[in-house]
Amino acid sequence: MPAPHLRPDHACLIVHGKDQPGIVAAVSALITRNRGNIVAFDQYSDDPTGGAYFQRVVFHRPDLAAALPEIRADLESTLASGFDLQWSLTDQSTPKRMAILASKQDHCLLDLLWRHRRGDLPVSIPMVVSNHTTAAEDVRSFGVPFFHVPSTPGPDKSASEARILDLLAGNVDFVVLARYMQILSPEFLERVGVPVINIHHSFLPAFIGAEPYRKAKERGVKLIGATSHYVTSDLDEGPIIEQDTVRVTHADSAAELARRGADVERQVLSRAVLWHAEDRVIRHGNHTIVF
Amino acid sequence: MPAPHLRPDHACLIVHGKDQPGIVAAVSALITRNRGNIVAFDQYSDDPTGGAYFQRVVFHRPDLAAALPEIRADLESTLASGFDLQWSLTDQSTPKRMAILASKQDHCLLDLLWRHRRGDLPVSIPMVVSNHTTAAEDVRSFGVPFFHVPSTPGPDKSASEARILDLLAGNVDFVVLARYMQILSPEFLERVGVPVINIHHSFLPAFIGAEPYRKAKERGVKLIGATSHYVTSDLDEGPIIEQDTVRVTHADSAAELARRGADVERQVLSRAVLWHAEDRVIRHGNHTIVF
Amino acid sequence: MPAPHLRPDHACLIVHGKDQPGIVAAVSALITRNRGNIVAFDQYSDDPTGGAYFQRVVFHRPDLAAALPEIRADLESTLASGFDLQWSLTDQSTPKRMAILASKQDHCLLDLLWRHRRGDLPVSIPMVVSNHTTAAEDVRSFGVPFFHVPSTPGPDKSASEARILDLLAGNVDFVVLARYMQILSPEFLERVGVPVINIHHSFLPAFIGAEPYRKAKERGVKLIGATSHYVTSDLDEGPIIEQDTVRVTHADSAAELARRGADVERQVLSRAVLWHAEDRVIRHGNHTIVF
Amino acid sequence: MPAPHLRPDHACLIVHGKDQPGIVAAVSALITRNRGNIVAFDQYSDDPTGGAYFQRVVFHRPDLAAALPEIRADLESTLASGFDLQWSLTDQSTPKRMAILASKQDHCLLDLLWRHRRGDLPVSIPMVVSNHTTAAEDVRSFGVPFFHVPSTPGPDKSASEARILDLLAGNVDFVVLARYMQILSPEFLERVGVPVINIHHSFLPAFIGAEPYRKAKERGVKLIGATSHYVTSDLDEGPIIEQDTVRVTHADSAAELARRGADVERQVLSRAVLWHAEDRVIRHGNHTIVF
Incomplete structure (x- = not known):
């Protein structure tokens, strides 16, 4: 577990819902097109043949605060609408x-x-x-x-x-x-x-x-x-x-x-x-x- | 905990019963007068003001096997009769x-x-x-x-x-x-x-x-x-x-x-x-x- | 750590090299286009501002054995040529x-x-x-x-x-x-x-x-x-x-x-x-x- | 290890020196004749055939403070003179x-x-x-x-x-x-x-x-x-x-x-x-x- 200090311009994305092919690819493509660089990535499926899926990604994105509304809109359309997944995004500079x-x-x-x-x-x-x-x-x-x-x-x-x-x-x-x-x-x-x-x-x-x-x-x-x-x-x-x-x-x-x-x-x-x-x-x- | 090998001429004495002053002195005097040398001694009282008393003593005694009947008689008269304690003695060379x-x-x-x-x-x-x-x-x-x-x-x-x-x-x-x-x-x-x-x-x-x-x-x-x-x-x-x-x-x-x-x-x-x-x-x- | 049994049609991909933006997206897109479904994903960078990057991905792919040459060629062109990363791919059904x-x-x-x-x-x-x-x-x-x-x-x-x-x-x-x-x-x-x-x-x-x-x-x-x-x-x-x-x-x-x-x-x-x-x-x- | 509180009328005796038969008997007899009741007893010899001997005894003795000089004199003559052992005695009510x-x-x-x-x-x-x-x-x-x-x-x-x-x-x-x-x-x-x-x-x-x-x-x-x-x-x-x-x-x-x-x-x-x-x-x- 890395050091717990608050990190400017770092966001933590939590995704969970029904496991489906292509989630990792969709999430990482989303982060890349929003100019984020992934610094930590964890993933777990409780049943690879179709159970629940859980993911935590921390990414660095310059000027994160300004970009948050856009990233959130992208998450909503990509993950919530596209995959029927739940997500939450937090700014790691805010305690x-x-x-x-x-x-x-x-x-x-x-x-x-x-x-x-x-x-x-x-x-x-x-x-x-x-x-x-x-x-x-x-x-x-x-x-x-x-x-x-x-x-x-x-x-x-x-x-x-x-x-x-x-x-x-x-x-x-x-x-x-x-x-x-x-x-x-x-x-x-x-x-x-x-x-x-x-x-x-x-x-x-x-x-x-x-x-x-x-x-x-x-x-x-x-x-x-x-x-x-x-x-x-x-x-x-x-x-x-x-x-x-x-x-x-x-x-x-x-x-x-x-x-x-x-x-x-x-x-x-x-x-x-x-x-x-x-x-x-x-x-x-x-x-x-x-x- | 010392090595578990069988030890010739070593006996293990377990004593338990009601806690009373003088048990340690009585047991150690008994071992000394039976020509034993104490090599391990553990003792515990669950309540120093009169609870239950537990003791484990390992002692070395040359020609232990021959001396066992005599030691057992001494334990019976000293601990069982004198203190109303329960005891058991085992020869540590016997698995x-x-x-x-x-x-x-x-x-x-x-x-x-x-x-x-x-x-x-x-x-x-x-x-x-x-x-x-x-x-x-x-x-x-x-x-x-x-x-x-x-x-x-x-x-x-x-x-x-x-x-x-x-x-x-x-x-x-x-x-x-x-x-x-x-x-x-x-x-x-x-x-x-x-x-x-x-x-x-x-x-x-x-x-x-x-x-x-x-x-x-x-x-x-x-x-x-x-x-x-x-x-x-x-x-x-x-x-x-x-x-x-x-x-x-x-x-x-x-x-x-x-x-x-x-x-x-x-x-x-x-x-x-x-x-x-x-x-x-x-x-x-x-x-x-x-x- | 999940159970260690050999798993048919599962592959383990190890990637390491210089950290760069977009690696996770590239790897997960590659697995998706080769019809794999990611079942475990671990990633570590020793310095997010440009150190070494390490990744382990396990994915399920029906008929894996037949697809391996194609997947390997894709890895070689995408990761080795595109990102200058080292990779290895093992078939998890082979002990x-x-x-x-x-x-x-x-x-x-x-x-x-x-x-x-x-x-x-x-x-x-x-x-x-x-x-x-x-x-x-x-x-x-x-x-x-x-x-x-x-x-x-x-x-x-x-x-x-x-x-x-x-x-x-x-x-x-x-x-x-x-x-x-x-x-x-x-x-x-x-x-x-x-x-x-x-x-x-x-x-x-x-x-x-x-x-x-x-x-x-x-x-x-x-x-x-x-x-x-x-x-x-x-x-x-x-x-x-x-x-x-x-x-x-x-x-x-x-x-x-x-x-x-x-x-x-x-x-x-x-x-x-x-x-x-x-x-x-x-x-x-x-x-x-x-x- | 029992609770660490200071205990009135409890003394801790440490004894160490060359291992010899009869030390436990001598120490416990000494405590008994000085009207102490042993509440904890630990003993260790690094070599039962004649190495170094270590012992820690905690005993309860009513009016301990008044009795300390007498007990110390007994320890000196019994252990130091009789067995050539080193000893120290502390009053456990004193932090x-x-x-x-x-x-x-x-x-x-x-x-x-x-x-x-x-x-x-x-x-x-x-x-x-x-x-x-x-x-x-x-x-x-x-x-x-x-x-x-x-x-x-x-x-x-x-x-x-x-x-x-x-x-x-x-x-x-x-x-x-x-x-x-x-x-x-x-x-x-x-x-x-x-x-x-x-x-x-x-x-x-x-x-x-x-x-x-x-x-x-x-x-x-x-x-x-x-x-x-x-x-x-x-x-x-x-x-x-x-x-x-x-x-x-x-x-x-x-x-x-x-x-x-x-x-x-x-x-x-x-x-x-x-x-x-x-x-x-x-x-x-x-x-x-x-x-």
Whole structure:
């Protein structure tokens, strides 16, 4: 995976739909006639005899911004009309706007803020929203706005969710749940209108739901893990972006599992965020294609 | 973990029971007064304020065989009577006798036979039993007896299980299921009287039961794994000895997952077998302590 | 990496040379006009502003064999003449012919033979050549010819190397040194005329030369590794195809390092052989691009 | 490895010297007669027939502080006089004082400060010393004093080293070089009088010295690594405490290697610091025993 810096005059084109002969040729001819030079090309068909087709192309094109409307029109007529494919084109000089939702645990939150400051994540961070105030000072020391939205007591989260939706509306391109300990309602997920990425502190599908480290200790596993996935209305069942594991022993308490798992969580989440921000991840049903 | 070769005049002592002050001192004094010199010592308490205590000691003692009755009497009076602890003592110059049960898939079976021939497993292999004949020639080329016990059709496995129990009775110290595709009945497990070690082709507790690679493909996981565990009457729920994982991608078919998983399976199983053969694994409820 | 089986009517095209705009478009148009459908496409430029360009395309083409001369002529005029690029085209229904050279250690040798028998390596194995006779029976039990070529005593290896060259000439597409303990002369490497792949039992460039496990023990490393590389006349300095490591501790003797390293060696070598056999590896100076 | 919190009334005893029969019995009897209860016990002999012996025992003893002089006297007469062994005893309720030396790169520095704030490192941090001012504000936001000691230009570092020695003298129990880019003189190492731990950004002994990521890119390795070791006057040759590796590809630039390596560096260093702080690491010549 190349360096994540924002690249002027580079565009990323995602194409997917029904596999058909000639897609690669059509896409590359289109890029060539629009004076682009391909710098990265990934392609995948889940069934060469007629399944789904996925493609990611990064190309360099001088004066990209001026040319975008023309390129988009060409894509629409060539791919959408000609091949019945879906496509999206993003300008890689524009960072995606990422909101972070967090609770008391700050390791994933601080890790993202710090990677962003180092220039390792091609995103902007317009806000952190938390149902606790503990991280406010830390977040603001990174120059990032912090909003405290207390969780509404009781099962009806609609008031606090409405407040969060107000903050997000129009301001963000995706949301990251950095160990956010509230379950978002299906209504929230429908209304938020942007992808939501979660980090779950187990190797899914093992230990779905609450307290996975305690459950891992009870089951006596020899590895623990973490999973980053897109959030859907099925808890911990959304498309997996990235996972990893680390070795533990009988001597590790549940608290020690949590301590060691924290390292895996922040690495897995940071890779998922990076890949999403670089348009490397395509959702397909409950799966992801990661180029 | 030191080299697994059989070691003359070395004994392995396992002690477990309720944690109490003075166990280490009592055990080490016992070994010293029986003219043993400790070469490896591992100890674990699951709760220092009064939980369960586990200890593994390997000691060298000239003329061990002659001294064993005396040492055993001393252990019985010191540990069993004095501390109410359970103990077992094995002579490390005597290989454990391992039977292998297999079906059509031969990768775990052949891997164990190879490692044994290389001198990497401190066991003897008195027999391989399979419900298929495909591996007969390979097994016998290693100088190991092969017995074909066809599975009884229908849900009642008692006839074939009885045949297997006849073969095993008195001849083996533990049994390894090297991708044996029959579910053993609770009656079999009760009557077999020796530990049974299985390799399951998933990272348990994910993908319990049949066809874990197909399920892994359907869930879209980014790692696959394998788990070796002691067999209990709860399918895939016994105490875990060892696990490992390997990275896969969206491009890997279920068949490719099976091909890559086969490497993890044989490594995980060979480690579990080695550790069991070296008396490194202590069962405690549904957990294992692996020293 | 998809399944390694031989695929009828599939061709693999490798293209490399100076990066220029329009290569992807030209190649994909060429495949389309020759009635091929692209099933895998990988591309890499080491410097988008004008470095070296590498591409691997697998395409399906009904009646491929009959069409190959025409496709080759088109490649020659389009890529070689038009773009000054190098190309090679292989028919993926034809297995590469792999000779294995071995010595006394048999773990890498047997692992390759066994993977081949399982259908996991898309190669044929016309011969195993060894300077010892120990593995003869094992090799022949896999239906593979075994030739014993004793090493010539003294520094001049020319007699035994000449004998090996006679056996290989015209019969093999690549050679694998599966822990072959003789250093091949520059003359041999020049005359053999096919790629030679070695497995070195260390994480290169650490512990070049003889006895890497002893050196690893002396240095007190906490991981050991293995490296598979193309052989050049600079000992252990050729282009690396694949590497891996495994954790060890202070308690592991040099013999134990060798035992555990054997597992890493056979995995690393088998991956390197698979990727070479699938035309996934492109050499570029002292580097490899692995698609 | 159990949780790293400071534990009142727990002592850690390290014993090493020439292996002799009866050491375990003598040590455990000593602890028992001093009313201690052993909670962890690790032991290693590098040669059971008469090599070096290493032991780490953690025991709980009510009113430990009051009993320490008596226990120390017993250790001196029993182990030093009786067995000619070296020993050290530390009170595990007292954190070790750790100074951090850093330069411009802040990832290892900030990682240690974060882990400390989370309670994951049983140390106190009396100071950070840097030859740059960039991290001053960050460091002080953790409540840790920051001292700027500019590097003396030219080969003679004695002025800046003298300044650093003044700051450290009497105030610290060990020093961590968190990507400190100055080579410390043998005189400094002699005068500092406490262990110095470094993180090197390669898998030693590969890529000793400057710019290991550039060298790794040039060699074309498929894994990069990091190594934490005690500093000696031989650059990058001191006893290794911990190492790890991560997979890279041909597509990763040297800058990308550095970015990904940063994650490995901070994990490897944090583990080395934790184990040193918990008295798990014993130096023996150029090796470490890590319990």
